[in-house]
Amino acid sequence: MVEARFRRGDRVHVRAAYPLGHIRTPYYIRGHSGVIERLCGSFGNPEELAQQRSGEPKQPLYRVRFLQKDVWPAYRGNPGDLLEVEIFQHWLE
Amino acid sequence: MGGQPAGKVEPTEHDYEEWERRVDALMMLLSGVRGARKLMTVDELRKNIEALPPDAYERMSYYERWVTSITQTMIQRGVITTEELGRRMEQVRKRHG
Numbered sequence: 001m002v003e004a005r006f007r008r009g010d011r012v013h014v015r016a017a018y019p020l021g022h023i024r025t026p027y028y029i030r031g032h033s034g035v036i037e038r039l040c041g042s043f044g045n046p047e048e049l050a051q052q053r054s055g056e057p058k059q060p061l062y063r064v065r066f067l068q069k070d071v072w073p074a075y076r077g078n079p080g081d082l083l084e085v086e087i088f089q090h091w092l093e
Numbered sequence: 094m095g096g097q098p099a100g101k102v103e104p105t106e107h108d109y110e111e112w113e114r115r116v117d118a119l120m121m122l123l124s125g126v127r128g129a130r131k132l133m134t135v136d137e138l139r140k141n142i143e144a145l146p147p148d149a150y151e152r153m154s155y156y157e158r159w160v161t162s163i164t165q166t167m168i169q170r171g172v173i174t175t176e177e178l179g180r181r182m183e184q185v186r187k188r189h190g
Contacts, residue, residue, distance in 0.1 A: 022140035028096025050136035052170065 001042050004060040005089060010036045012064060012092040022050035025091045029083075034066040040086060060089040113156040120163060133166045141165040 006012060016031035024046050039062055044055025068081040075081075109117075120138065125131030141162035145153070153161065167173045 022136060022143060026096060046136040046139075049134045050140035052137070055134075055136075 001058045002060060002089065004039055004042075006036045006039075006060075006062060006092065008036050008038055012036060012062075014064075014087060015091050015093060017091075021047055023047060025087055026085065028071065029066065029085050029087070030091075032066055032071055034064040034085075037063040037065045037084060043088075045088065045090075061086055062089065062092065064092070116156045116160045116163070120159060123163065123167075132170065132172055133163070137166045137169075138162050141169075 011033060012035070013033045014025065014030050018027075018030070039060060042058040042060050045057075045059050046055070049055040063084050064087050066083045066085065067079075068077060068083050069075040069079050071083055121127050122129050123132045124135055124138075138159065139162075142150075142158050144165070145158065145161065149161075150158065164173075164178065168175055168178070
């Protein structure tokens with residue numbers, strides 16, 4: 001199992017990478033910055049599990065909190081509106 | 094959808110048809126949720142749904158995407174062959190004339 005590198009409150013940046021394959025990190029959140037809300041646990045890596053491999057070592061998964069206004073251009077809702085996305089550690093820096 | 098511009102989301106209630114329940118049960122069995130040997134992962138289900146051409150994705154219903162993806166995965170894993178699948182589909186078509 002890979003050790004958790006981030007803690008609640010840490011500011012993180014989602015990698016802006018676009019490889020082929022099965023990736024759980026949504027396109028729209030790549031390249032954005034947010035704050036760790038919690039560690040959800042460690043799980044098999046879906047990028048490997050999707051390709052008939054073991055998914056080991058398990059990767060820490062975090063719930064990351066973003067501001068809607070930072071993610072969507074011309075967002076017209078409340079400036080404090082939040083978006084939470086669950087992202088694996090290897091997509092965060 | 095997926096961060097792309099799209100229309101309004103219109104939620105509707107509907108009952109599941111018998112074949113849809115069967116597709117769900119098939120996935121539970123193949124992914125080892127209940128009992129039997131694990132023959133695929135939910136990640137493979139997702140991968141093969143994502144691999145659908147955009148027009149097929151739009152045209153298919155939720156469980157049509159599932160059954161297409163499950164079939165693709167079983168072929169990729171060598172659980173069934175394209176030959177077997179094609180022959181069986183011919184048989185079923187004849188039976189229902």
